[in-house]
Amino acid sequence: MIVDLENPIVSAQNLLKLISNFSKVSGYKINVQKSQAFLYTSNRQTESQIRNELPFTIASKRKKYLGIQLTRDVKDFFKEKYKPLLSEIKEDTNKWKNIPCPWMGRINIVKMAILPKVIYRFNAIPIKLPMRNRNTFTLLVGIAILFSIMVELVYNPTNSVKVFLFLHILSSTCFFLTF
Structure with missing residues (x-):
């Protein structure tokens, strides 16, 4: 599943709460180690803030999703x-x-x-x-x-x-x- 966040610094905590609520309601648990975040930002400071907020691994330059390479640029x-x-x-x-x-x-x-x-x-x-x-x-x-x-x-x-x-x-x- 892909989730697109408009303002990731602010909405990262809301996303984590939503995932937690989903886990409680559905009985499924999201595997944080397998989950990846793919950042579309060129601002280093914003990127480091997001890295600190999210427990997911951050994909570097490209990410393959449904057979299509997603690139940062x-x-x-x-x-x-x-x-x-x-x-x-x-x-x-x-x-x-x-x-x-x-x-x-x-x-x-x-x-x-x-x-x-x-x-x-x-x-x-x-x-x-x-x-x-x-x-x-x-x-x-x-x-x-x-x-x-x-x-x-x-x-x-x-x-x-x-x-x-x-x-x-x-x-x-x-x-x-x-x-």
Whole structure:
């Protein structure tokens, strides 16, 4: 569980009281030795005060939570989260290059193996992409949309009117994708 404290110096004691009350009511005990605090502050004095207040260990530069590296600097988010994703996708697609598989199978591979990774990373911690990398991610989103449309047309040809309307709407809003 992640708890976000607005003013950690003041609210640290309240958090400890809340944890104590939770332990009394639920019968569960929070393991303080396994619990970690991750501080987003650049002020050394504030950091030392928080260290004295909290009995938790303080994570140094990064903390892994649900498979995502949390970093102290917001600037490092892109480097820590999205660059490995791009290299992972390139590795996966290079592995699948020589697999004898029809194009529908390849679409399904991308839909089941790559798309969930991309969606999870973008939903977990949304950040503004640097200009030099926006084209790559715009291409990924465009490919995902086209794959979905192609699958819809192949498996459900009666929906061709809906797909046509969707493509028309997409083409009129395509300027949004190219920014």
